[in-house]
Amino acid sequence: MNREALHESLSAVMDNEADELELRRVLAASEDAEMRATWSRYQVARAAMHKELLEPRLDVAGAVFAALDKEPVPARRLGAWPALGRVAVAASVTLAVLVGVRFYNEADATGAQLAERGAIPASVMPQVQEPAVLAGYSLGEVEQPQAGRSAQGASEWHQQRLPSYLRQHAQEAGLSEGPLPYARAASLENR
């Protein structure tokens, strides 16, 4: 990995200007000690610029991982999902830390789903070779997975319709059932 590119990405993340690729790059490198040291230095520099007080050696991620290691694994958790508790805690910590930043943490999930798709007989799965596209916050940011096609009209077609489809799907339950589907429907409007 090119250090310089990584540092640029890191800087972009700090400025809340990172795109999906940059964020992934930074997240992937977040266990690297040197990377963390750089992050700390950037924070100090930024704090100095903003005249904020900051404890420069505060390593939140390190503390979180240490806490996770110490946490006892519950005796009766899902057999099919080992270490679920740890993952859920880690996920919630990540979410809590990154609230407000556009982020994408489901590369892992999609990988698994792709693997699952691969397990289905090819006769019913003619599109396995096409990678899944992760849409994050808004459908306006969706990329087409394949280059060199007359994709302009195609993506427009989807962009005109998918938000409405999502809404109709969410609302059909969200309006007649309890708080959870309602919140799901409302979250689609928070763009």
Next chain:
Amino acid sequence: MRALSIALLLSAALVPPAFAEEAGDWLARLAKADQQQRFHGTFVYERNGSFSTHRVWRQLGADGKMSERLLQLDGAEQEILKVDGRVQCIAGGMADQVEGAAFWPSRTLDPARLQSFYELKMAGHSRIAGRQAVVLLLSPRDQHRYGFELHLDQETALPLKSLLLNEKGLLLERFQFAEFDPFAEFDSSSLLPGDACRPVRARAEPVSVKAGWHAQWLPPGFELSGVVERKGADDAPVVFMTYADGLARFSIFVESLNGSPVEDARHQLGPTVVVSRRVTAPEGDYMITVVGEIPFGTAERVAVSLSADEGVVASP
């Protein structure tokens, strides 16, 4: 006598169905409480790329009808008021496409039916919103749906926290109360909608049309809950079908392409996947879009299996 009771205890501990039974009992309590229990509280909803806070008030009226008001506390004022499961008014972006909505009957939890598709387990205790809760795991019995972790209030059996987890245990969405009070009186004016809440005339009867399309494969347990036809983006008709297994849901949209060169597409938005697939029918090409809180593979299979009623070998 003592030996007998110890033996009974042991046998109960060794037989897993006891857990499932207890979990089923909790779900039954939840279903009942959902119809009757008043409460008010504040909760957060979080999914990939979105975090929001909401307040909810619920009260059983003198006429035996449940009134419920939900209000988003941050960002745009999303609001909804329901009486007896019927939407009275909506504020915010959600109101945009509500005219002509079908409002199919609300879901009622059926523990016996759910056990065919989810393994129910008790998983200890927790503390949510300052209250004691029991933890219920609903793990899918196949790869066609996601798992839930529910934290039910020990006192009322209402869900204080609900997590949606994929097959790797990754968190897809979180719903969690920060404050929950099932007993304190609240001013009935709390149930009055804000000025921005626009009245909705929900149709008395669900609108049903003949779909003209059917899925030759459905994940086990998913049943058609409704079909409507609506006007889409170009005023062209869009067939809209929804399916549910009693907990998870997905929708299918079918729209004619009118010769547009549109490709297949796949997206994921938090817990919701979108799979669009082009199909060729005798009268022209259509785009089939499956939207739901189900794994990609399941949505793909449903999309692939959808075919027009005419000119197709009837499935058994």
